Amino acid sequence: MSGLPVDASGPVAELRKAFDESFAAPPPAGREPDEDLLCFRVRGDAYAFRVREIAGVAAAGRVVPVPSRQSWLLGVAGHGGSVVPVVGLAGLLGYPAARETPRWLALAGGRDPLAFALGELEGFRRVPRGDLRMPGREPGRHVHRLVQIGSAVRAILEVESIVRFVKEGARPAGRL
DSSP states (O other): OTTSOOOTTSHHHHHHHHHHHTTTSOOOTTSOOEEEEEEEEETTEEEEEEGGGEEEEEEOOOOBOOOOSOTTEEEEEEETTEEEEEEEHHHHTTOOOOOOOOSEEEEEOSSSOOEEEESEEEEEEEEEGGGOBOOSSOOOTTEEEEEEETTEEEEEEOHHHHHHHHHHHHSOSSOO
16 A cells, blocks of 8 residues: 555565566477466455456555445545445455455456455465366356366456456446
8 A cells, every 4th residue: 555664574575575576487399388377365265367457466455334235345545546436345245244354465467456355364385286176066157267286276366357247347337
């Protein structure tokens, strides 16, 4: 968040360094490309975003509530001189209602400013793209693929799908 001091030696610095380094080296020739993932948990369940679909991660700072009919809209936050809507992933993914206090924000890449509230950030992982699997049955909304990392099977959320859903949910019903 703008105006907040950044600890150059803590977990944010490590995550930023891993994120930056993921773009620095080309994949080795003759080897299947890797997929870089930002891993986190929502109410204890394992999820990930593809790093290439997000613009970055920031400490949440203050999220100012705004009136909304959408339970997943937690409010707005300042970032880089702009105000961005903050989406609560728990509400968006259909978890029971509970007030979320995010510790981290994952910022959507692309034209639409949007931040996703992350409570439990687990870090950066690089996996072979071939390890990403289609869900065997109907995936949950916004789930693009699944990947097993250690003992956890993670649902990989598709940022573009979430952004589309949020934009549609933000439109007023009917004509003005």
